[in-house]
Amino acid sequence: EAQVTQNPRYLITVTGKKLTVTCSQNMNHEYMSWYRQDPGLGLRQIYYSMNVEVTDKGDVPEGYKVSRKEKRNFPLILESPSPNQTSLYFCASSWGSMNTEAFFGQGTRLTVV
Amino acid sequence: ILNVEQSPQSLHVQEGDSTNFTCSFPSSNFYALHWYRWETAKSPEALFVMTLNGDEKKKGRISATLNTKEGYSYLYIKGSQPEDSATYLCAFPIYNQGGKLIFGQGTELSVKP
Numbered sequence: 001e002a003q004v005t006q007n008p009r010y011l012i013t014v015t016g017k018k019l020t021v022t023c024s025q026n027m028n029h030e031y032m033s034w035y036r037q038d039p040g041l042g043l044r045q046i047y048y049s050m051n052v053e054v055t056d057k058g059d060v061p062e063g064y065k066v067s068r069k070e071k072r073n074f075p076l077i078l079e080s081p082s083p084n085q086t087s088l089y090f091c092a093s094s095w096g097s098m099n100t101e102a103f104f105g106q107g108t109r110l111t112v113v
Numbered sequence: 114i115l116n117v118e119q120s121p122q123s124l125h126v127q128e129g130d131s132t133n134f135t136c137s138f139p140s141s142n143f144y145a146l147h148w149y150r151w152e153t154a155k156s157p158e159a160l161f162v163m164t165l166n167g168d169e170k171k172k173g174r175i176s177a178t179l180n181t182k183e184g185y186s187y188l189y190i191k192g193s194q195p196e197d198s199a200t201y202l203c204a205f206p207i208y209n210q211g212g213k214l215i216f217g218q219g220t221e222l223s224v225k226p
């Protein structure tokens with residue numbers, strides 16, 4: 001089954017404690033992306049990757065890091081989480097062309113206290 | 114700054130009502146428009162990817178139209194059912210950024226039995 005898998009689904013952490021949210025896709029997609037969803041603001045792109053070892057900032061990259069060492073995996077790293085990073089996070093993958101749909105992971109609800 | 118606007122923000126209808134909502138997007142540099150359906154506690158799933166002016170797409174009781182010259186798309190749901198309750202997102206892909214999507218804030222639809 002074609003899918004994007006994120007882990008964990010829920011995470012409560014404390015300010016400053018490094019964390020990683022994993023994302024893996026099994027569709028051989030070249031393009032992967034991270035979004036955060038905040039009330040009233042819609043989905044906003046954090047980082048994206050157009051292929052292995054190719055990553056770039058999205059609209060809200062501050063406080064986040066990513067890596068793309070393998071095609072299927074695109075982890076999101078918060079080196080020193082802060083409360084303003086409390087949000088719902090989605091990983092997405094696609095073929096990268098504008099007329100093909102994106103596939104989303106199940107979401108990670110992160111709370112930073 | 115590219116802006117994708119959706120209206121209304123929320124909609125409450127009775128079972129059996131037909132409903133529609135709007136997505137407005139930049140009419141210049143148009144390549145495609147995506148519609149996604151996002152149910153609570155699930156991941157967004159693609160409904161339609163529309164590319165041609167005048168395009169009309171249908172999936173069951175849900176259909177969408179596209180006007181690229183004036184920069185809007187309508188999503189229609191005929192005879193709403195409680196299982197149609199979800200947030201409906203439209204997204205505008207950005208040329209030459211590997212499929213980056215600019216999302217509207219969504220229309221939250223609630224269908225009461």
